[in-house]
Amino acid sequence: MGETKQDDRLILREASGPTPDCLSDDELMAAFESENGAGDRITQHMAECAHCQAEVALMRDFHEAEAGADEQGHVAWIAEQLKASFVESETVERNAPAHPRREVKSRGSFLRDFFGTNPFATTAWAGASAALLVAGGLWIQDATRSTLAPGVIDGPQVFRTTSIEGLSPRGDLTAPPESFEWNAVDGATAYKIEAMEVDRSIVWALQTESAAVAAPAQLRAIAVPGKTLLWRVSAVNSAGQTVAISEVERFRVAVQSSGGEPAAKKVR
Amino acid sequence: MRADRMMLMCKQAGDQALIDAIRTAGSAVERTRLINELFERHYPRVALWCLRFTGDRESGRDLAQDVFLRALRGLDSYRGASKFSTWLYVIARNQCIRSAQSRASKPEQLQDPSVLDGRKANLELEDERLEREASAGFVRRLMAETLDETERKVMTLHYAEDVPLAAISRLLALQNASGAKAYVVSAKRKLNRALSRHRARDERERVIRQEGA
Numbered sequence A: 001m002g003e004t005k006q007d008d009r010l011i012l013r014e015a016s017g018p019t020p021d022c023l024s025d026d027e028l029m030a031a032f033e034s035e036n037g038a039g040d041r042i043t044q045h046m047a048e049c050a051h052c053q054a055e056v057a058l059m060r061d062f063h064e065a066e067a068g069a070d071e072q073g074h075v076a077w078i079a080e081q082l083k084a085s086f087v088e089s090e091t092v093e094r095n096a097p098a099h100p101r102r103e104v105k106s107r108g109s110f111l112r113d114f115f116g117t118n119p120f121a122t123t124a125w126a127g128a129s130a131a132l133l134v135a136g137g138l139w140i141q142d143a144t145r146s147t148l149a150p151g152v153i154d155g156p157q158v159f160r161t162t163s164i165e166g167l168s169p170r171g172d173l174t175a176p177p178e179s180f181e182w183n184a185v186d187g188a189t190a191y192k193i194e195a196m197e198v199d200r201s202i203v204w205a206l207q208t209e210s211a212a213v214a215a216p217a218q219l220r221a222i223a224v225p226g227k228t229l230l231w232r233v234s235a236v237n238s239a240g241q242t243v244a245i246s247e248v249e250r251f252r253v254a255v256q257s258s259g260g261e262p263a264a265k266k267v268r
Numbered sequence B: 001m002r003a004d005r006m007m008l009m010c011k012q013a014g015d016q017a018l019i020d021a022i023r024t025a026g027s028a029v030e031r032t033r034l035i036n037e038l039f040e041r042h043y044p045r046v047a048l049w050c051l052r053f054t055g056d057r058e059s060g061r062d063l064a065q066d067v068f069l070r071a072l073r074g075l076d077s078y079r080g081a082s083k084f085s086t087w088l089y090v091i092a093r094n095q096c097i098r099s100a101q102s103r104a105s106k107p108e109q110l111q112d113p114s115v116l117d118g119r120k121a122n123l124e125l126e127d128e129r130l131e132r133e134a135s136a137g138f139v140r141r142l143m144a145e146t147l148d149e150t151e152r153k154v155m156t157l158h159y160a161e162d163v164p165l166a167a168i169s170r171l172l173a174l175q176n177a178s179g180a181k182a183y184v185v186s187a188k189r190k191l192n193r194a195l196s197r198h199r200a201r202d203e204r205e206r207v208i209r210q211e212g213a
């Protein structure tokens, strides 16, 4: 019974998810904006794919959504917060320094956005980002609580090189992961890795000095097809303080196409 | 004064004109101002989406900030083939899906308040299981053929993107008592009906073939 429910979930996950034939983001955008006037491939695919139909319908919802009476106040508040975080460029010097003020704190995705390996393509944009960054000090400080685990330092010790990212495994895999890998962090003497169920209960944790570790057999055993697992890595300095923590990455072993599997006959 | 005039001009200009101005801006300060102007136009829309997705305004704000940071980072790659708002939606969608996974731990996200109490038991009873012989490819086709738009959105968000039912109910502004759950139930029922129809047809054809042989 429970097993059957699980089967349903796997089938429905696969049936409602994207296939290799599905429209790219660019094609989805074209499908949404030109409705019937999109190219042949797009029109034809849209006619038969529930997933892409849903994606385009959600794009329309996004554009047409109207805040209800109970939502308007919250929307206005969020918009104000966004404004406060991005404005006040007048106060920013034209040649703002390309590094954050010392009181700027770590925020996983934020640091990755600005100090990761993929900064703005042109120096012109780098100038803009630096300006926004300094102006945005308010919410950088504000946002620490939601993403940092207890015990993570929140002082000025976090600098640009402390951004850490779980590199592998990520996304859909063809087999259970052989290893976990991340980028090395300046000043880190150890890395703590945690693998979790989707409810965040920890299934495996380990501390290591290198920037990669072999996946243990017990973890590979529970990584059955279709089961999503999460993991994250944090960097620890010689004083035992956590100096960086990655975003939670997810992975799962993809469900094999059900073609070859004999279907159990249902007794009615 | 000059700044005021510029802001006024910007408000009148379309997003694309604003983006062109951003690309050719002469100083970092001007660029920043123009980006703010562009983003501000879209704050309410993204704020509402993120509010509905997360269910509380603080988390909604954090999510919306991530969306605009990613938009800022990727602005160079925006070529204007689609509307800026559509491009922004794709960023918001990806960011929401990420957060759905990392927020899965919060108890509030795990349970759907709209299906608690008495209704839950009834719905569970009606929650049919799929026929065992259904293959994913076949179900995919049936989903396109038999489900209505809301059912397709609910199934995609819930099963393919791991979005909790409560968040889906908010996102799609579903007003019925049990929200997204009811659409999962009705979608499964439709799929089962379609599967039995197909099975009955296959059986008929098999019998006809046998009789003909």
Ligand SMILES: [Zn+2]
Pocket: A018, A019, A021, A022, A023, A045, A049, A050, A051, A052, A053
């Ligand atoms: Zn598709």
